[in-house]
Amino acid sequence: MTSSSVPSPISASAASPAQAADLxxxxxxxxxxxxxxxxxxAGHGEEEGHGDFRLFGLATFLVADGMTFAGFFAAYxxxxxxxPLAEGGNYELELVLPTVNTILLLLSSLTFHRAAKAIHQDRxxxxxxWLLVTAALGFTxxxxxxxxxFSLPFGLTDNLFASTFYAITGFHGLHVTLGGLMILxxxxxxxxxxxxxxxxxxxxxxxELYWHFVDGIWVLLYGILYLL
Amino acid sequence: MTLTLFPPxxxxxxxxxxQPQGWLRYFSFSVDHKVIxxxxxxxxxxxxxxxxxxxxxxxxELLTPLSDFMPRETYNEVLTLHGTVxxxxxxxxxxxxxxxxxxxxxxVGARDMAFPRLNAVAFWLIPxxxxxxxxxxxxxxxxxxxxxxxPPLSLTTPATGQVIWILSVLxxxxxxxxxxxxxxxTILKLRRPGLKLLQLPMFCWALLGTSILVxxxxxxxxxxxxxxxxxxxxxxxxxxxxLGGNAVVYQHLFWFYSHPAVYIMVLPAFGxxxxxxxxxxxxxxxxxxxxxxxxMAIVVLGLVVWAHHMFTSGxxxxxxxxxxxxxxxxxxxxxIKFFNxxxxxxxxxxALNSAMLxxxxxxxxxxxxxxxxxxxxxxxxxxxxxxxxxxxxxxxxIVYGGTVFVIFGSVYHWYPKFTGRLANETLGRLHFxxxxxxxxxxxxxxxxxxxxxxxxxxxxxxPQFTFVNQLSxxxxxxxxxxxxxFLINMIYSAFAGEKAGDNPWRALTPEWLTSSxxxxxxxxxxxxxxxxxxxxxxxxxxxAVGASSP
Numbered sequence: 120m121t122s123s124s125v126p127s128p129i130s131a132s133a134a135s136p137a138q139a140a141d142l143x144x145x146x147x148x149x150x151x152x153x154x155x156x157x158x159x160x161a162g163h164g165e166e167e168g169h170g171d172f173r174l175f176g177l178a179t180f181l182v183a184d185g186m187t188f189a190g191f192f193a194a195y196x197x198x199x200x201x202x203p204l205a206e207g208g209n210y211e212l213e214l215v216l217p218t219v220n221t222i223l224l225l226l227s228s229l230t231f232h233r234a235a236k237a238i239h240q241d242r243x244x245x246x247x248x249w250l251l252v253t254a255a256l257g258f259t260x261x262x263x264x265x266x267x268x269f270s271l272p273f274g275l276t277d278n279l280f281a282s283t284f285y286a287i288t289g290f291h292g293l294h295v296t297l298g299g300l301m302i303l304x305x306x307x308x309x310x311x312x313x314x315x316x317x318x319x320x321x322x323x324x325x326x327e328l329y330w331h332f333v334d335g336i337w338v339l340l341y342g343i344l345y346l347l
Numbered sequence: 348m349t350l351t352l353f354p355p356x357x358x359x360x361x362x363x364x365x366q367p368q369g370w371l372r373y374f375s376f377s378v379d380h381k382v383i384x385x386x387x388x389x390x391x392x393x394x395x396x397x398x399x400x401x402x403x404x405x406x407x408e409l410l411t412p413l414s415d416f417m418p419r420e421t422y423n424e425v426l427t428l429h430g431t432v433x434x435x436x437x438x439x440x441x442x443x444x445x446x447x448x449x450x451x452x453x454x455v456g457a458r459d460m461a462f463p464r465l466n467a468v469a470f471w472l473i474p475x476x477x478x479x480x481x482x483x484x485x486x487x488x489x490x491x492x493x494x495x496x497x498p499p500l501s502l503t504t505p506a507t508g509q510v511i512w513i514l515s516v517l518x519x520x521x522x523x524x525x526x527x528x529x530x531x532x533t534i535l536k537l538r539r540p541g542l543k544l545l546q547l548p549m550f551c552w553a554l555l556g557t558s559i560l561v562x563x564x565x566x567x568x569x570x571x572x573x574x575x576x577x578x579x580x581x582x583x584x585x586x587x588x589x590l591g592g593n594a595v596v597y598q599h600l601f602w603f604y605s606h607p608a609v610y611i612m613v614l615p616a617f618g619x620x621x622x623x624x625x626x627x628x629x630x631x632x633x634x635x636x637x638x639x640x641x642x643m644a645i646v647v648l649g650l651v652v653w654a655h656h657m658f659t660s661g662x663x664x665x666x667x668x669x670x671x672x673x674x675x676x677x678x679x680x681x682x683i684k685f686f687n688x689x690x691x692x693x694x695x696x697x698a699l700n701s702a703m704l705x706x707x708x709x710x711x712x713x714x715x716x717x718x719x720x721x722x723x724x725x726x727x728x729x730x731x732x733x734x735x736x737x738x739x740x741x742x743x744x745i746v747y748g749g750t751v752f753v754i755f756g757s758v759y760h761w762y763p764k765f766t767g768r769l770a771n772e773t774l775g776r777l778h779f780x781x782x783x784x785x786x787x788x789x790x791x792x793x794x795x796x797x798x799x800x801x802x803x804x805x806x807x808x809x810p811q812f813t814f815v816n817q818l819s820x821x822x823x824x825x826x827x828x829x830x831x832x833f834l835i836n837m838i839y840s841a842f843a844g845e846k847a848g849d850n851p852w853r854a855l856t857p858e859w860l861t862s863s864x865x866x867x868x869x870x871x872x873x874x875x876x877x878x879x880x881x882x883x884x885x886x887x888x889x890x891a892v893g894a895s896s897p
Contacts, residue, residue: 172536176462179528183566190567190600194574194585197596205591275583279591282583286574 177325181332184294188336191290192343195283208278212345213267220263221341224295227256228334231302231327238317243309246323250306253330257299264292284344291340294333301326376471378463379867383470384449385765388758390470391441394432394477399827401429406789406823409816414806422806423491424484424508430494431512434608435519436477438750442615443561444470444526446757447554449765450622451530453858453865454548456539456874461532469525476518483511493804495601498575498586498594506579513572513579520565520572523611527561530554539874545639548856548880549632552639553618556646560607560614563650568604571597595660602653610649612746614642616753617684620706623753623760624688626854627703628695631881634687641680641687648677658726659733667726674724681717685710701775705756708783712748716741719794734804737797743790755782755833762837763851767863768844774836781829789822856880 199210234249273281305322309315315322372382373389404425408416417425448466452459460466483489490512492501501509534547534555575597577583584590586597625632632638654662654670662670688710697703719741723729732738755778762770792815797803801812808816850859857877861870 170536172461172532175536176465176528176532179531179562180524183524183528183562185566186563187566187570190570190603191574194571194596194600197599198585198593202591202593275581276590279584279593282577282585286577286583286585290570290573 171321173321174324174328177328181329185332185336188287188290188339191283191287192339195287195343198279198283202279204280205278208273208280210280212284213270214345216263216267217341217345220260220267221337223256223260223263224334224337227253227260228331230256231330235320235323235327238309238315238320238323241317243311243316247306247309250302250309254299254302254306257295257302257330261292261295261299264288287340287344291333291336294336298326298330298333301329376467378459378467380448380452380460380463380466381865381869383466384445384447386470387440387444387448387473388446390474390477391437391445394436395441396830397481398429398432398437399830401425401432403823403827405429406820408806409808410820412808412810412813417806419806420488420491423493423504423804424489426804427490427493427512428481428484431480431490431516432477433746434494434612435516436473436480438612438746438754439519439523439608440473441754442612442619442750443523443530443554443557444473446550446619446761447526447530447615449761450548450550450858451533451554452537453861453869454551454856454880455534455537456542456857456876457533457537458868458870458874460529461537462529465525466529469522469529472518472522472525476515476522479511479518480515483508483515495605496572496575497601498578498592498597499588501575502578502587509579510576513576517569517572520569523561524565527558527565530558531562534558539876541876542878545636546878546880549621549635549638550615550618552642553614553621556642557611557614559646560611560649564604564607564611567600571600571604595657598657598660599654602656603650606653606656607649609745610645612750614645616709616750617642619753619757620688620709621684621691622856623702623706623756624691625881625883626760626852626856627698627700627706628692629698629883630691630695631883632687633690633693634683635881637683638687641683644680645677648673648680652677655724655729658729671724671726675721678717678721685714685717700759700772701770701779702756702760704776704779705752705759705782708779709749709752709756712744712752712786716744716748719744732797734802735797736793736801736803739803740790740793740797743786743793748786748790752782752786755779758837760852761858762840763847764858764863764865766841766844767847768840769847769851770840770844771836774832774839778829778832778836781825781832785822785825785827785829787822789819789826792816792819792822855882 204210230249230253234246234253237243237246237249268285271281275282275285305315305326307313308322372379373386375382377383377386404417405422408414408422408425410416414422448460480489486507488505488508490496490501490508491504492509496509496512534551538544538547574583574585578585578587578592582590584592586592586594588594621632621638652670652674654666655674658667658670692707719737723732723738723741759770759775762768796812796815796819799812801808847863849861849863851863852859855877857875857880858865860875860877
């Protein structure tokens with residue numbers, strides 16, 4: 120249990136000379152211990168002390184995922200800066216629906232937060248309701264995206280802007296779809312006897328982190344694609 | 348008080364064999380980091396021989412100025428496959444996946460990686476991706492646009508092969524990202540309590556830096572290749588100038604990954620060589636802290652130098668200036684590492700065994716490749732030799748003379764750990780001599796070819812270059828021959844090699860403080876706390892291992 124109290128001869132050379140000399144003497148005394156002492160066994164400290172690093176792993180993954188979007192945004196901005204569009208193309212987009220969609224998605228982040236808070240307070244039913252609301256907001260957002268896609272005057276291959284627009288919003292929509300499904304799964308798993316409980320919050324926390332990430336990306340996307 | 352309901356915890360509980368044991372486990376979805384490491388290693392070597400055969404085809408074609416050994420299209424397929432296989436299926440998986448997986452849990456004092464199952468998934472993405480890539484050659488046409496797949500070339504060459512190439516690289520990129528996440532989490536979060544970051548062996552730092560690069564840059568390549576596949580399949584025009592797109596944007600995005608990819612290939616090699624040199628020179632690693640800062644400086648600078656691959660792509664002058672300066676700056680941390688290795692060797696009790704020979708070969712070759720790298724960073728020179736064999740020579744001095752030499756050295760160094768037996772020294776030294784001569788004979792003349800204007804990736808060349816090309820091909824033949832003693836050595840020694848014992852090198856790093864090969868969870872008892880992994884010959888040196896001197 121005591122990871123630091125057992126002196127290690129290997130670390131001894133870092134200690135003060137006197138202390139290290141003492142240790143050497145001690146080692147010389149315990150001649151047979153040369154091999155063993157080198158191994159510096161130091162208790163069972165490793166069995167404890169590691170927190171749950173799964174969220175850390177997910178966060179690292181989200182950094183990677185964010186870099187994909189960063190690449191897309193960089194491509195879009197460069198296209199926009201240097202490539203004139205073919206005739207008939209322009210960068211203007213209808214703003215009402217996307218703005219409503221943005222608000223929906225931001226609201227869904229809030230409702231997810233409420234869900235997490237509820238389960239922390241042992242109000243499982245409230246948590247499940249908030250999860251449903253979140254999923255509903257997410258899928259409404261996707262419906263809004265569909266409506267927008269079908270009402271836009273350009274198709275995927277019409278011009279460079281159109282292609283980039285569909286690629287980026289489509290890739291984001293894929294993320295929302297995945298997140299919505301994940302929310303439904305944890306909603307199902309948080310039922311009585313399910314896997315998601317106050318004692319096993321990781322699935323919920325992971326989905327929440329992912330969902331906030333997807334919302335954050337949308338805010339960036341909205342600023343770059345629609346407002347700029 | 349005498350009643351015990353549970354057996355005492357000191358008795359090791361018999362472990363249920365959930366996974367196949369023995370040799371079968373190497374063909375299973377094992378989550379043991381050592382098994383996965385060796386899976387990466389052997390799988391990587393298989394692809395190395397494929398890539399080597401392809402290189403042999405290239406050098407055979409270039410024996411004569413005419414394209415008489417194979418059709419030009421086939422030559423393009425062969426060079427594309429050679430580049431892709433060697434980079435994505437050999438070097439990246441082996442220096443990161445193989446040695447990283449095998450060593451990192453030992454170095455941080457853990458029993459496995461942070462995410463063992465993700466680790467197994469990352470490995471098992473590689474064989475299908477590799478087979479997919481190679482199969483494209485047999486189902487019509489492999490990609491012909493080089494490992495860079497620049498549009499519009501990649502949009503005009505046969506689509507099937509190109510799309511398969513993209514799919515394969517996406518799978519391999521995914522594998523790489525999963526591996527990177529795992530390494531970062533393992534090094535930062537799974538360290539044994541009491542072990543500080545600055546007490547870690549240098550390989551941990553190298554792999555931490557590499558994994559940061561992997562996580563930050565690989566997704567950009569993935570996104571770019573998805574867009575490229577849209578251009579091929581859906582006829583969008585992202586990178587197609589004929590449709591109003593911008594091919595240079597592809598180059599920027601591609602090199603945003605692929606320049607760091609050079610560091611993804613070479614930084615782990617830096618780390619491995621920093622492990623090998625102190626052991627066989629019996630001296631502490633010189634300048635530990637400067638090594639750490641150098642790695643991190645290389646990571647930061649490595650992310651902002653990509654456009655030096657594009658000096659002939661119409662880059663504006665300010666961009667050329669910035670990227671020239673940034674690229675030249677990388678020589679500083681790299682030079683620090685180089686001199687630190689020399690200082691580590693200086694005055695050491697050097698054992699000139701195979702591992703040490705290959706490490707010294709690495710230092711020699713790498714400084715050569717590094718010097719031509721600084722030369723290539725200078726715009727006027729770069730424009731002169733762009734897309735010539737000078738670049739080919741420089742690149743191979745970095746990745747073959749650098750990384751592959753380290754891979755061989757590492758195989759010899761850790762072979763006793765992997766198998767419990769020593770590799771044969773005579774065969775190992777023969778392997779080194781053949782490889783070293785063959786490599787330098789193959790690639791040194793290519794500097795001259797490039798300076799005199801022989802373009803790369805072309806099956807035909809000016810007849811005045813014939814003799815030097817033949818010289819280069821002889822070198823390639825020597826390199827091919829050099830794998831024979833290596834293979835014989837590896838297979839023979841695994842069965843009949845001298846028993847190594849647990850720690851034949853009397854090394855102080857933690858992987859040697861357990862049996863060879865190590866037990867399933869690395870240590871029978873608790874993990875050792877190794878705070879001075881390079882404490883060779885330090886006074887007052889505790890009689891650590893061997894304990895022969897009074």
